[in-house]
Amino acid sequence: MSLRLINGRDVAAQVTEALNDRLQVLRAQGINPGLAVVVVGDDPASHVYVRMKGKACDRMGMLSRTHILPSSTSEDDLLSLIDSLNADAEIHGILCQLPLPSHIDERKVIERIDPYKDVDAFHPYNVGRMLIGDPLFLPATPAGIQRLLVSYEVETRGKHVVVLGRSNIVGKPIASILMQKGEGADATVTVAHSRSTDLEGLCRRADILIAAVGIPLFVKADMVKEGAVVIDVGTNRVDDPASDKGYRLVGDVDFDNVKGKVAAISPSPGGVGPMTIAMLMENTVKAAEMSLGH
Numbered sequence: 001m002s003l004r005l006i007n008g009r010d011v012a013a014q015v016t017e018a019l020n021d022r023l024q025v026l027r028a029q030g031i032n033p034g035l036a037v038v039v040v041g042d043d044p045a046s047h048v049y050v051r052m053k054g055k056a057c058d059r060m061g062m063l064s065r066t067h068i069l070p071s072s073t074s075e076d077d078l079l080s081l082i083d084s085l086n087a088d089a090e091i092h093g094i095l096c097q098l099p100l101p102s103h104i105d106e107r108k109v110i111e112r113i114d115p116y117k118d119v120d121a122f123h124p125y126n127v128g129r130m131l132i133g134d135p136l137f138l139p140a141t142p143a144g145i146q147r148l149l150v151s152y153e154v155e156t157r158g159k160h161v162v163v164l165g166r167s168n169i170v171g172k173p174i175a176s177i178l179m180q181k182g183e184g185a186d187a188t189v190t191v192a193h194s195r196s197t198d199l200e201g202l203c204r205r206a207d208i209l210i211a212a213v214g215i216p217l218f219v220k221a222d223m224v225k226e227g228a229v230v231i232d233v234g235t236n237r238v239d240d241p242a243s244d245k246g247y248r249l250v251g252d253v254d255f256d257n258v259k260g261k262v263a264a265i266s267p268s269p270g271g272v273g274p275m276t277i278a279m280l281m282e283n284t285v286k287a288a289e290m291s292l293g294h
């Protein structure tokens, strides 16, 4: 069996390329999509992600505004910033990089974002619309996973998908997306987590295994069915004195040992990661399009 490597960089480039026509149509109507990214505190990983999002906007000629706030920022001040971005006609998408410092209630902040500007799709309104199969936006990482599967013509209809992890940003939404009716969905989904029993047996019954546990190399070859499709969402830093940075990124899947057994696999890095940014750009363009009729 020849292994198919699911290349997120290629598919992400196709997604952003396809946005160019939509951008032209918007600009002809005097609209350039604008994304505001808010980051509170000095979590290094958050700052890396925020820079990547800003650069992606720049590459596409979209407006990007980054608000870097000190970790001492009060909840009220953050909510006031969100209010001003909600009211700002140049800004079509707003996202607040998580995690927030512990004195700020993340739910309050997420719920303050106008659902029509909520390009992360974390607002309960958007979570609800996703669940009933009528989304305004889909959250970027799970939407990127679905797009990868569609792009590589991985059949999901009637297939058994096992999702490892039940977080609000990956596990729960990808399960809810793949169980919907329609193309790139219609799957039978099992969601497993740290309280699941016989995790290995569950994984071995997966036609498509999606790993989002945040544990380096958690999924071993003996947990994967021969010929399965594996999507590795994990992005974990492990110490690596040989690297300039002192660390390297690895996924949740033991790629080197799993790859010989599966039909297709997305590596990490280079799989789901690039898709997250591309889908965020797509959501921001969609938000700008919706602003015309809103």
Ligand code: NAP
Residues within 6 Å of the ligand: 141, 164, 165, 166, 167, 168, 169, 170, 171, 192, 193, 194, 195, 199, 212, 213, 214, 215, 233, 234, 235, 236, 272, 273, 274, 276
């Ligand atoms: P998270 O919030 O920490 O959730 C991890 C999930 O894994 C939880 O549901 C947890 O179960 C489950 N889990 C932990 N240990 C387990 C075990 N031994 N057996 C079974 N399940 C276990 O993580 P997340 O935010 O979903 O992220 C998961 C991974 O994806 C991380 O590596 C993260 O960096 C990566 N990620 C990548 C992207 C991207 O763009 N590529 C985006 C988001 C996240 P409980 O609920 O029972 O605790």
